[in-house]
Amino acid sequence: xxxxTQTPKHLITATGQRVxxxxxxxxxxxxxxxxxxxxxxxxxxxxxxxxxxxxxKGNILERFSAQQFPDLHSELNLSSLELxxxxxxxxxSSIGRxxxxxxxxxxxxxxxxT
Amino acid sequence: xxLLEQSPxxxxxxxxxxxxxxxxxxxxxxxxxxxxxEPGEGPVLLxxxxxxxxxxxxxxxxxxxxxxxxxxxxxxxxxxxxxTGLYLCAGGRYNQGGQxxxxxxxxxxxxx
Numbered sequence: 001x002x003x004x005t006q007t008p009k010h011l012i013t014a015t016g017q018r019v020x021x022x023x024x025x026x027x028x029x030x031x032x033x034x035x036x037x038x039x040x041x042x043x044x045x046x047x048x049x050x051x052x053x054x055x056x057k058g059n060i061l062e063r064f065s066a067q068q069f070p071d072l073h074s075e076l077n078l079s080s081l082e083l084x085x086x087x088x089x090x091x092x093s094s095i096g097r098x099x100x101x102x103x104x105x106x107x108x109x110x111x112x113x114t
Numbered sequence: 115x116x117l118l119e120q121s122p123x124x125x126x127x128x129x130x131x132x133x134x135x136x137x138x139x140x141x142x143x144x145x146x147x148x149x150x151x152e153p154g155e156g157p158v159l160l161x162x163x164x165x166x167x168x169x170x171x172x173x174x175x176x177x178x179x180x181x182x183x184x185x186x187x188x189x190x191x192x193x194x195x196x197x198t199g200l201y202l203c204a205g206g207r208y209n210q211g212g213q214x215x216x217x218x219x220x221x222x223x224x225x226x
Contacts, residue, residue: 002156031212043157043202043216056211090156099206099214100145100164105156 004106006091012112018079021109023091025072031094032074034066038087049074050097081113118205120217128225130192135201135220138185143205146179146186151200193224
């Protein structure tokens, strides 16, 4: 058990809809990361927050947004969903804010857009 | 390009055999990490290598970081069925915060 909790585990929704994925980091970790994993693209970095502030941004679509709250949990909002957004979305956390701080991944949210 | 390319993509071997997985890039990374992922779970960190030429051993697993810090390899000796999984390499750079660039992964199947 990594200590990172993601909810929900599975999500099925229709195109055009909006969903929110939630992540609780490991106790003591200040950084939260969101990654998208699909068969054709592999594991792609979306965004990182450190202690409530955005720290690094990857190729995150404008339809996607995230935030980290004062209690350090994070939410990833996906809107105007398209079929191609179907993927596994992972949250990870780490103590530090740099790349060399070991990541602890949750078990992911599987999003299916129909 | 910042891409990390892993080879092979798929590997199916018998228990007891040795294998090597490669992770290559045309760009320099500040460090390389190796993860293992099992179905239905998130990746789990195996090792981090930071110095060019560095070799780290974890029981039957040996990790190497290339001298130029552009490539890495993972060697497993006497593979066991419990080694089955998706192996991912990931690179990080000092000027990119906590972002990691992941390779596409190597799907390893070890048969009894």
